[in-house]
Amino acid sequence: MEEVLDREYEVEYGGRKYRLKPVKAWVLQPPGKPGVVIALFKLPDGKTIRKVIMKLPPS
Structure with a gap:
């Protein structure tokens, strides 16, 4: 899970795109x-949003 937190993801919110690291x-x-x-x-304006960043196979 450590590598997930270190990577930047493209997050779209309110019609704008951000490159952010997950909290x-x-x-x-x-x-x-x-x-x-x-x-x-955490968006630059202070809002916190959730986003699915990866899909996993059935276990």
């Missing part, structure tokens, strides 16, 4: 189903 990231994966990695991003 926090976690995995949501129900047993036997595909999962996703969700991250929190």
